[in-house]
Amino acid sequence: DAGVIQSPRHEVTEMGQEVTLRCKPISGHDYLFWYRQTMMRGLELLIYFNNNVPIDDSGMPEDRFSAKMPNASFSTLKIQPSEPRDSAVYFCASRTGTNYEQYFGPGTRLTVT
């Protein structure tokens, strides 16, 4: 069974450019989470969706960040414009509605120069 799929695995971009990260959750999972991990701040929850609806986006750092989930099998996290301080590893995770166990994708390592 395929796990959570994320793309791209690595992204290097220049400050000011738009960045789009993609995630496909595990089939049948109706919760999807976006996290950011840095050495300084650890693993931070940015936003999560339930049945494609954003439930809590209080972790989104600022208006430059936006996330969508147009259907049950696809979500995007967009940063526009990107800044060097956005450099981090971004993880997507998913879980079912009845079990709190979250399963993580491989992550996208973002570098903004």
Add this chain to the structure above:
Amino acid sequence: QKEVEQNSGPLSVPEGAIASLNCTYSDRGSQSFFWYRQYSGKSPELIMSIYSNGDKEDGRFTAQLNKASQYVSLLIRDSQPSDSATYLCAVNSYRGGNQFYFGTGTSLTVIP
């Protein structure tokens, strides 16, 4: 006060020894507790979940939960060099909404 606190380590143990990792949480109403292992450059991998007071064993891993003390621990018996990783404690809390909080992780090194 942080929702989940862990000793960041690093923790070093010799091969074959028992490694003990500890975690405390602040929301007394929390019901679900998890341990994740994260190798350098990789994503967090779920290794244990525990929901009731007491011990839960899975192979060389034992999770211990004490809700009265708001304390969760992970014991790794017969530690192997391949257990060297960062271990993240996570708690599902209902405070401020249904949130999943991670500790900052404890770095474990098993010395051959």
